[in-house]
Amino acid sequence: MKAPPFAYVRPATLDDVLAELAGGDAKVLAGGQSLVPVLAMRLGRPATLVDINSVADLHGLAAVSGALRVGAAVRQRTVERADAARAVPLIGMALPFVGHRELRSRGTVVGSLAHADPAAELPAVAACLEATIEVAGPSGRRSVPAAAFFTGAMTTGAGPDEIVVAVAFPTARPGEGFGFAEIARRHGDFALAGVATRVRVDADGITDARLTGFGISDRPVSRDVTALVQAAGEREPELRVATAELATEVVDTAGDAHGSTGYRRRLFGVLAARELARAVRHARRSSEEDPT
Amino acid sequence: MTLPQARPEKVAAGESVAITMTVNGTEVTVHAPPRVHLADVLREQLGLTGTHLGCEHGVCGMCTVLVDGAAARACLLFAVQCEGAEVVTVEGLGGPDDQHPLQQAFSAHHGLQCGFCTPGMLMSSYDLLAEGPMGTALPAEDLPVEMSGVLCRCTGYRGILAAVADVAAEHPEGLPGPRGCGARTLVGRGTARSRSTADAPEEEPRPQVPAEVRLPAGAPSATVEVRSELGVPVEKAWEVLDDFHRLAACLPGAELVEVLDEHRYRGRATVALGPVKLAFDGLAQVVERAPDEHRLRVHAQGADTGGSTTQADIRLHAEPAPGGGTVLQAEAALFLSGRIAQFGRALAGDVSRRLFEQFAVAVEENARTGRATATPARPPGALSLLAATLAARLRVAVRRWRRNR
Numbered sequence: 001m002k003a004p005p006f007a008y009v010r011p012a013t014l015d016d017v018l019a020e021l022a023g024g025d026a027k028v029l030a031g032g033q034s035l036v037p038v039l040a041m042r043l044g045r046p047a048t049l050v051d052i053n054s055v056a057d058l059h060g061l062a063a064v065s066g067a068l069r070v071g072a073a074v075r076q077r078t079v080e081r082a083d084a085a086r087a088v089p090l091i092g093m094a095l096p097f098v099g100h101r102e103l104r105s106r107g108t109v110v111g112s113l114a115h116a117d118p119a120a121e122l123p124a125v126a127a128c129l130e131a132t133i134e135v136a137g138p139s140g141r142r143s144v145p146a147a148a149f150f151t152g153a154m155t156t157g158a159g160p161d162e163i164v165v166a167v168a169f170p171t172a173r174p175g176e177g178f179g180f181a182e183i184a185r186r187h188g189d190f191a192l193a194g195v196a197t198r199v200r201v202d203a204d205g206i207t208d209a210r211l212t213g214f215g216i217s218d219r220p221v222s223r224d225v226t227a228l229v230q231a232a233g234e235r236e237p238e239l240r241v242a243t244a245e246l247a248t249e250v251v252d253t254a255g256d257a258h259g260s261t262g263y264r265r266r267l268f269g270v271l272a273a274r275e276l277a278r279a280v281r282h283a284r285r286s287s288e289e290d291p292t
Numbered sequence: 293m294t295l296p297q298a299r300p301e302k303v304a305a306g307e308s309v310a311i312t313m314t315v316n317g318t319e320v321t322v323h324a325p326p327r328v329h330l331a332d333v334l335r336e337q338l339g340l341t342g343t344h345l346g347c348e349h350g351v352c353g354m355c356t357v358l359v360d361g362a363a364a365r366a367c368l369l370f371a372v373q374c375e376g377a378e379v380v381t382v383e384g385l386g387g388p389d390d391q392h393p394l395q396q397a398f399s400a401h402h403g404l405q406c407g408f409c410t411p412g413m414l415m416s417s418y419d420l421l422a423e424g425p426m427g428t429a430l431p432a433e434d435l436p437v438e439m440s441g442v443l444c445r446c447t448g449y450r451g452i453l454a455a456v457a458d459v460a461a462e463h464p465e466g467l468p469g470p471r472g473c474g475a476r477t478l479v480g481r482g483t484a485r486s487r488s489t490a491d492a493p494e495e496e497p498r499p500q501v502p503a504e505v506r507l508p509a510g511a512p513s514a515t516v517e518v519r520s521e522l523g524v525p526v527e528k529a530w531e532v533l534d535d536f537h538r539l540a541a542c543l544p545g546a547e548l549v550e551v552l553d554e555h556r557y558r559g560r561a562t563v564a565l566g567p568v569k570l571a572f573d574g575l576a577q578v579v580e581r582a583p584d585e586h587r588l589r590v591h592a593q594g595a596d597t598g599g600s601t602t603q604a605d606i607r608l609h610a611e612p613a614p615g616g617g618t619v620l621q622a623e624a625a626l627f628l629s630g631r632i633a634q635f636g637r638a639l640a641g642d643v644s645r646r647l648f649e650q651f652a653v654a655v656e657e658n659a660r661t662g663r664a665t666a667t668p669a670r671p672p673g674a675l676s677l678l679a680a681t682l683a684a685r686l687r688v689a690v691r692r693w694r695r696n697r
Binding site: 049 | 295296297298299300301302303304305306325326327328329332347348349350351353356359362363364365367368369370372373375416419420437438440441442513514515516565566567568569570596597598599600632639640641642643644645646
């Protein structure tokens with residue numbers, strides 16, 4: 001399948017990128033691993049593709065002041081292999097599930113967020129970690145919390161004349177633990193259901209627990225589950241009872257040929273309990289290794 | 293990492309541009325318009341037909357090549373993006389007289405049946421093993437997942453995995469480089485312009501609109517059921533459903549093209565969802581209208597120029613709720629075919645559901661104020677995919693009905 005015709009430009013600066021986007025009916029091309037299939041299937045016909053790979057400012061990847069900042073042109077594989085990215089363990093847990101090696105070599109972290117597929121892993125990571133998404137547009141720059149950024153299936157808070165320039169993931173602190181899992185029909189396929197978890201402990205016990213589900217609604221759905229995890233700890237059977245109840249509330253995706261709503265609820269409940277337990281164990285270990 | 297050189301002058305859609313890159317160690321300049329992907333340039337302009345094309349949308353992995361040292365899908369990369377890139381194809385990995393160890397191992401383990409996926413498998417496994425322990429020290433049970441990015445339709449995976457495991461064990465510190473990348477002249481069609489060049493933006497014929505809506509037999513691709521409570525009496529809500537102008541105003545995104553007869557309407561709906569933009573031409577047919585029971589049933593179908601089609605059976609039912617309000621029940625069975633079906637997944641149902649929820653809110657507002665809601669200022673993103681189409685059909689139907697009364 002061949003893409004429909006489009007005009008192409010590869011500006012050297014962010015200002016030039018914004019000028020091209022202001023022209024209307026233009027799409028940002030970073031890795032293209034989600035956009036190009038859309039074009040190939042003729043599901044979209046943007047007039048212009050604006051390739052951002054020559055903009056040096058968008059290639060930044062660094063951990064600064066408590067956050068890992070990933071620029072819009074940074075490939076998933078680069079993040080997978082970067083020492084700096086180990087400061088955010090949840091990204092390392094999620095990236096192997098993103099497509100395949102051959103797609104992560106081109107696909108970008110920020111591109112996954114901007115595409116906002118409801119079954120994608122990285123938007124869930126951003127939502128679970130309460131990451132900050134930096135958007136630039138004609139009226140300047142603004143920072144959007146992940147919770148407000150994903151507004152629906154493949155729909156975000158970034159306008160058509162704006163570009164996501166970077167995402168900042170908070171780095172893990174001692175006493176934090178994480179979990180991540182998904183079930184898909186085949187490796188690299190879209191998740192039927194998946195979860196990301198973050199638990200915080202201190203000397204007195206569990207202080208915070210957060211659960212994000214993906215593939216279960218039209219966007220990643222996060223819940224504060226502190227009370228639930230404080231009551232059940234890392235005992236999976238007890239967590240299961242609570243997460244099964246939660247599943248009826250948060251899983252509202254329609255069923256399809258690959259799994260009914262009920263099946264996805266069950267997947268979500270089981271994965272959530274398992275990964276919350278894992279996060280509790282990790283959090284306890286990390287607080288022992290490095291007491292605050 | 294070196295960045296690709298900027299190309300600040302915009303290349304027009306049909307315009308062929310010169311692209312210089314290194315392919316298997318040789319610098320080449322090709323000419324292609326922006327829409328031509330790397331695999332087509334390799335095959336059609338450089339004669340490197342070892343790179344195969346299967347799905348052409350990134351799923352099958354047949355076209356896997358190395359771009360700047362990393363495996364990538366040559367069908368998901370436009371040639372124009374590859375200015376200055378270093379590309380290695382299976383021909384560059386090794387030739388019949390000087391095979392790369394991976395090629396020897398595939399031969400020794402009979403890691404192929406029909407051979408169509410072999411170039412993709414070789415380039416993918418080279419990428420996995422080239423850099424040493426990260427790939428070569430992989431536990432045997434993880435190898436199938438790491439090699440899952442290329443599909444073998446013969447299911448001859450055992451030989452392939454055995455070959456890759458063998459080479460990994462022999463070269464724990466990484467593989468020897470590609471053998472066929474010495475300077476040479478690339479034959480094939482040279483740097484001649486590809487046949488697809490200069491194609492002026494193509495015009496596809498708009499699909500024909502059928503005379504009758506026929507729903508397919510069998511299970512629908514997705515079903516949607518939305519119950520909404522409205523704070524208006526059922527008679528008021530039904531007035532909106534019954535009045536096609538008002539109902540139409542509650543459903544965003546459609547345009548009436550032609551009234552065919554009392555029950556059949558031709559319309560058009562534009563759907564936008566992220567990068568997805570579809571324009572459906574279609575037909576809607578009111579098959580049941582029961583004012584006493586406050587029921588309306590519409591069959592609809594639409595086709596997009598890209599070859600996607602969608603059909604729907606939509607039922608709306610308003611009934612009194614305790615306390616003087618209304619429960620509006622919307623049920624839709626969606627049938628998808630063509631490319632949209634490959635893309636759709638549960639998305640179609642999810643998006644439709646949100647659409648019906650918004651629809652219900654609009655009905656309530658309309659019933660209260662008695663006026664048409666203004667077209668929402670937001671882009672039609674949140675309300676779309678198929679649902680928008682279907683709903684749009686309904687809206688069109690509704691409008692026409694009204695006109696005919």
